[in-house]
Amino acid sequence: MKKLLLTLSSVFIIAGAAGSVVSCGVSPEKEVIFALIGGYSMSDTDLEKLNAYKEMADEFNEEHKNEENFVPINVVWRESSYLNNAVLTGDNLPDLYISYVDAASTYLESTVADQVRDMEKSMGEDGFKKFTDDLITPAFIEEGKYKETQVVFPFGKSFDISVINVNLLFQFMALFEEESVKSKLTNLEEKYKQYNAKRKNVLENNTEMSGTRIFKNGLTIVQNNQYLKQNDLEVPIDSTTYNYLVDLFLKVDNSIDGIKSIFASTKNVLALTIAMNQIIQKNLLDVTVKIDNNKYVKPNEKFNFAFGIDSLDNKYYMDYASTSEGHEIIDIQNDKDFWYNATYENKKANITLNSESQSFKDTSKYLQGMKKIALSNFEKDKSVPINYSEQWNGVFSTSRYEQNSQSKTYITQDFTKGTMFMGSASSANDFYFTTSWTKNLDVYNNQNLPTQKETVTYTPVTRADVITTSKTNESNPEKAVFMSQGRGIAGFKSNGSNALYKEESVKNFLNYIMQPVPAARFALRTSYMPATKSGMLIYENYLNGNYNNNEGNPKDKKALIKVVQEIEASYNSNSITEHQAEELIPEYFGQILTNNKPEWKAGISPVNTGFINDYLNPKIGNEVHLEENKVSLVSSKAHPVTDIVRSGIKNSISGTNGIMDLAKKPNMSFYDLIKSPSNATDSAYLAYWLGRQQGDFYKEINLKYS
Known part of the structure; x- marks a missing residue:
């Protein structure tokens, strides 16, 4: 998974910053700020997602604009150093922002820990229960928890x-x-x-x-x-x-x-x-x-x-779920049979690398087998x-x-x-x-x-x-x-004289965007998938052609009637007739346009329809018998250490002088990747990259091998 939000240095440099969230000379924002954080400049992909989030915010704002004390949602794009600079200077932190779970978890280990938003509390008890009951798998919500705080909500998902x-x-x-x-x-x-x-x-x-x-x-x-x-x-x-x-x-x-x-x-x-x-x-x-x-x-x-x-780093996680002891949500603190374990407290990380882990051996067998074949071409x-x-x-x-x-x-x-x-x-x-x-x-x-x-x-x-x-x-x-992928929604507590009203807008906005239609429409605009079962019901009927977005009309009205009935029953607890469902089709299905043209990403997709029909829907239907389920949507529970391990794996494998460099590393085996290197400066070993995270990143990193 790409990490576009920030580097770990942007969290731990703040140790010397003032503890207050907003400095004396900074006025709190009047609106709820929802930040999409990208690279150093806005890419086409950033713009695409920004417009999709803005569409939801505009509709929400329009619906509530006449309510007393309503605070509108303002969706903004910010470059990658935005959060780092905001913390260092005591500037305003966003009420909501888009983040990967590991990046968001680092803030609970920083000087702004007390300002990290607990997304569960922000959504409210009733809304949170409705949302979690609707999720495709409980792993989606577990992934975003760190130290009993729900730091990230799943929203747009993709899968390997x-x-x-x-x-x-x-x-x-x-x-x-x-x-x-x-x-x-x-x-x-x-x-x-x-x-x-x-x-x-x-x-x-x-x-x-x-x-x-x-x-x-x-x-x-x-x-x-x-x-x-x-x-x-x-x-x-x-x-x-x-x-x-x-x-x-x-x-x-x-x-x-x-x-x-x-x-x-x-x-x-x-x-x-x-x-x-x-x-x-x-x-x-x-x-x-x-x-x-x-x-x-x-x-x-x-x-x-x-x-x-x-994504070769994904394979190291997915292969664990394939083993007899593996499961969907990987917990690097408690899964002792995983290929690494870690604890983190007060900027001190203890990491154990286990090259005897079955899943690590499985991944190594595949990649080393490929390397052996490639090397045979140069005998x-x-x-x-x-x-x-x-x-x-x-x-x-x-x-x-x-x-x-x-x-x-x-x-x-x-x-x-x-x-x-x-x-x-x-x-x-x-x-x-x-x-x-x-x-x-x-x-x-x-x-x-x-x-x-x-x-x-x-x-x-x-x-x-x-x-x-x-x-x-x-x-x-x-x-x-x-592998389950995709950034979710995180945030910081609202501030200012209208903080209570901001929090009310945050709560209502979160409950709004998790509804079936907004969730599905966002996914159809961005190539992501909804995290919820109700959103997926709408989404898949665009991709399979039952609703033809290019033409802007239903192709299989009977199928869409069933979808509407199912969502009304399961999500709204409302049993309706086929005639009533047919009348509701325009509320659930409508043509999605971009620049006045049909959005091509909302078109027919045999690849993703195959994934949904053959794997996702059977999993959803079999959720009451999870122990018998042969489909796993793997994710790793939020933890700061996972961030540096993932980036280290990528660099060790495909970076300069990495294991895949047949000219410079012909004799190094993938089985050696997480072993103790004889040369501490050898960048083909994970230990080298973890060692480089000292200083501003961590006060101390202790590596062990087993």
Whole structure:
């Protein structure tokens, strides 16, 4: 999860600041200040979220403007140093602000601790109960608690999801000449065709797969001991991997769940990567994309990756939930089987790193397996290049800054080339898994004969090619685990002569925005998801096309009637007839516009609809039997130490001289990441980054290893 709010230094530098919240020369704000804190300048994403929050505030203010002593909500954008400067100078602190839970928890360890808003008290007893009863999972509210204070409320959520390119999988299976594999492929293709027909609404009736050709014609995968001499279109892989893949394909169920199971375990994924890497290293890809019935393009991308994960630090947390002892809400103080434990008091942190933790071993097995395959490409005295994509080509992609590049590359950019089996990224990026490319390329009038160069738009991976699934597991592959992400709402107690009236506005505003329609509409404007069941009911019926936002009308009125009845019954305790529900549809569903055009993020999304239908809704329906639930929405309970551990993990792995740097760290194993380094200045170890948090950050950090 990105941390845009502040660095820990902005909390602990304030130790010498005055204890009062507002200095003598500062007049309290007259309005309720709701701050969206971004970077050093406002990004397009910041503006998008700012407008979404302002829309809710404007509606709330309009509704209450004539009430006596009403204090309006003023939504403002502030740059990243805003809170730090406000505390240092004794300036006003915001009544409400947007924050990740770990960042907000640090204020309870600062000189403004007594001013931190307890969000539960601010919402009121009745409102808080209604809100928590409506949450998708209790983990959402537990995540935002620190030292018995509800420092953050969940609001806009996203999840770390995985997406499979079924077109690539089927073409890969076709490279095996065993008749049994070909028969299995035929069965799976038929099941997938039926699946696409059933979800034709979210595919907008485009149920045919893209037909993007991935490999050179005539290519086959063979065992490396089958022939004394292979021809150029035979890819030899070791017998163990070959037989494992054949056995894997034959054992899977003839179903969509069967397709997903191929990617559920680490061993399966590493075997697929070994074979795909060999194809890529031998330059046997021939990606050919149809742009209309008679024309094709061959993008000939230089770098291709078998698998990709945007946020590797998320995997270290999700893998814990996959173990037999793991659970949704990770408590780093009390979960002794987690890979680190920590306490924090009076600026003193005690951290124990446990490299023997089962979940840490599981994550290490996956990543070290990928590293071993990548290193195999540079054997026989072949020098290792500096650039990430050159080092890991054929194997594994993650979010990264390439050499001499100022812009970050995300795995969805690699996934849309059509050559990645499965990519894992935020559900907020759902549309980017199937986006088009626009390039100046040779255009072919059939798949082999070029005609002329043109600037063309082409889509190697279409909506009909993909299905949504959960991450790869080492322990418990049948369990579906997703990381819960997203900033929530925190705040400081109101001040000034009208503080009581401000607090009343805060209470009413919090209760307003958690209602189904505002919560759903915010999510539809920002690519987030609602944290509540009632909000999700509205949200999902935009994404599945039952309400068509592009056209601004219901497509399946019967489905929307059921939604309205369900929300009225469960949220408002109001039983209504179908006729009454039909009359209420315009109150729950309306066209969402941005700059007088239909908001594209409120459009149909097969990726997120798949996540909701296959995982989220079954979890919601099974909440009374949580011990039997095979779906986990993982989060880590608020704690200041988690902030520095997460950032340290990122830097240790993908930073300069990190573990993934094959040129500088070829011999370092992922299993060593949280062990005690022989060289304290080695930045590929987590201990180095935790040690750098001394001084202004912490008075003392004590590290132990187990």
